[in-house]
Amino acid sequence: MARHTPIAPLRLFDTDHLIGEDDRAIRDAVRHFVDNKIKPEVGQWFEDGALPVRELAQQLGELGVLGMHLEGYGCAGTSATAYGLACMELEAGDSGIRSLVSVQGSLAMFAIWKHGSEEQKQQWLPRMAAGEAIGCFGLTEPDFGSNPAGMRTRARRDGDDWVLTGTKMWITNGSVADVAVVWAQTDDRIRGFVVPTDTPGFSAPEIKKKLSLRASVTSELVLDEVRLPASAMLPGAAGLSGPLSCLNEARYGIIFGSLGAARDCLETTISYAQEREIFDRSLASYQLTQAKLADMALELGKGMLLALHLGRLKDEARLHSNQVSLGKLNNVRESIAIARECRTILGAAGITLEYPVLRHANNLESVLTYEGTSEVHQLVIGQALTGEAAFR
Ligand SMILES: Cc1cc2nc3c(=O)[nH]c(=O)nc-3n(C[C@H](O)[C@H](O)[C@H](O)COP(=O)(O)OP(=O)(O)OC[C@H]3O[C@@H](n4cnc5c(N)ncnc54)[C@H](O)[C@@H]3O)c2cc1C
Numbered sequence: 001m002a003r004h005t006p007i008a009p010l011r012l013f014d015t016d017h018l019i020g021e022d023d024r025a026i027r028d029a030v031r032h033f034v035d036n037k038i039k040p041e042v043g044q045w046f047e048d049g050a051l052p053v054r055e056l057a058q059q060l061g062e063l064g065v066l067g068m069h070l071e072g073y074g075c076a077g078t079s080a081t082a083y084g085l086a087c088m089e090l091e092a093g094d095s096g097i098r099s100l101v102s103v104q105g106s107l108a109m110f111a112i113w114k115h116g117s118e119e120q121k122q123q124w125l126p127r128m129a130a131g132e133a134i135g136c137f138g139l140t141e142p143d144f145g146s147n148p149a150g151m152r153t154r155a156r157r158d159g160d161d162w163v164l165t166g167t168k169m170w171i172t173n174g175s176v177a178d179v180a181v182v183w184a185q186t187d188d189r190i191r192g193f194v195v196p197t198d199t200p201g202f203s204a205p206e207i208k209k210k211l212s213l214r215a216s217v218t219s220e221l222v223l224d225e226v227r228l229p230a231s232a233m234l235p236g237a238a239g240l241s242g243p244l245s246c247l248n249e250a251r252y253g254i255i256f257g258s259l260g261a262a263r264d265c266l267e268t269t270i271s272y273a274q275e276r277e278i279f280d281r282s283l284a285s286y287q288l289t290q291a292k293l294a295d296m297a298l299e300l301g302k303g304m305l306l307a308l309h310l311g312r313l314k315d316e317a318r319l320h321s322n323q324v325s326l327g328k329l330n331n332v333r334e335s336i337a338i339a340r341e342c343r344t345i346l347g348a349a350g351i352t353l354e355y356p357v358l359r360h361a362n363n364l365e366s367v368l369t370y371e372g373t374s375e376v377h378q379l380v381i382g383q384a385l386t387g388e389a390a391f392r
Contacts, residue, residue: 013301027085038093061131067109073125081311084256091260095363096216106249108135115236136177138168155184174219192234201226255327262335269342329377336364
């Protein structure tokens with residue numbers, strides 16, 4: 001039978017042709033970091049359910065990916081496309097590493113960068129860009145995930161001070177953070193607060209027993225009469241549009257990031273199938289296997305074309321939040337389908353941490369849920385298409 005040189009899935013689409021030279025160089029530097037510093041270690045971090053966040057944050061700061069698409073205050077000021085590509089490479093390592101970077105840059109830093117006072121920006125952003133200070137973003141509560149408008153955390157005025165009381169849930173980086181951006185109800189709409197985590201009354205117990213995103217720290221935030229000066233409030237954010245503007249940034253990163261996990265699964269699976277002999281032939285030589293691989297490569301490539309299109313729109317400041325929903329819904333949904341299908345090709349070997357496939361699939365369960373569940377994004381798109389809001 002004729003043999004040809006195999007082509008990697010995204011090379012088949014030649015998507016590199018759509019990426020500028022500078023953005024490709026950034027992408028390659030992040031890929032090199034992930035290949036050398038993350039991939040050799042991450043299986044153990046996942047098994048232990050423990051991530052060396054502080055050490056990693058410093059390395060990621062040196063790499064220049066923390067808040068990389070923001071301008072000024074020690075941030076790299078890259079294109080949005082470069083940021084997306086970096087997310088893709090980080091998530092090819094593990095969704096937990098990309099989550100660390102997304103929460104730091106797109107949620108905590110972006111909230112301060114976009115809505116903060118000059119004093120807040122000067123105080124936090126340069127240290128966060130360098131990975132010297134770690135941030136978290138507290139929006140979700142035990143009873144309010146998809147509907148954050150119902151939040152019960154409250155900030156009341158006491159003289160010039162603010163006093164915060166409430167509980168946040170599922171907060172990435174919570175127990176390792178130096179600073180928490182916390183969203184709370186006030187007499188004047190929902191407001192954001194910059195909370196140094198050593199403030200009395202603040203605690204962040206870690207959530208254990210996770211089966212997904214084990215290489216990521218997830219915590220509860222408990223605010224028990226946390227007293228803050230008037231200057232702790234983010235002056236530029238009033239109402240739910242404040243936190244939603246930050247979520248939009250993080251969701252954008254996931255459009256690319258999720259494909260990184262899928263690509264890693266598919267590449268791993270193609271080489272496994274080439275090596276694995278079944279009924280005296282390589283698993284890759286069977287039509288059933290090839291049909292699966294072809295369908296997965298197609299979805300990966302289509303997702304990448306969508307991501308690059310949305311990246312370009314963002315670089316032109318034309319990206320609408322509805323379009324972010326299109327990308328997040330499609331690319332996470334297809335990535336988790338790819339990860340699960342790849343697992344079938346690996347057979348029993350696919351259930352271990354020797355291969356990244358089930359680790360990625362399990363991680364993508366969280367990615368499917370956070371930053372707006374698939375159902376929430378369907379509702380956003382449904383609203384855009386019909387003009388009817390069907391959220392409640
Ligand atoms: C690992 C991890 C890390 C996270 N990190 C953070 C973080 O750093 N900061 C933060 O603030 N949050 C974080 N989250 C929380 C995340 O954003 C929420 O889990 C998410 O918004 C969903 O909320 P929920 O889990 O309460 O589910 P629910 O809102 O209770 O939803 C349950 C189900 O109902 C569906 N549903 C909701 N509304 C409707 C509707 N109108 N019609 C039909 N179905 C509906 C949902 O799609 C879902 O399937 C994290 C979550 C995880 C798992």
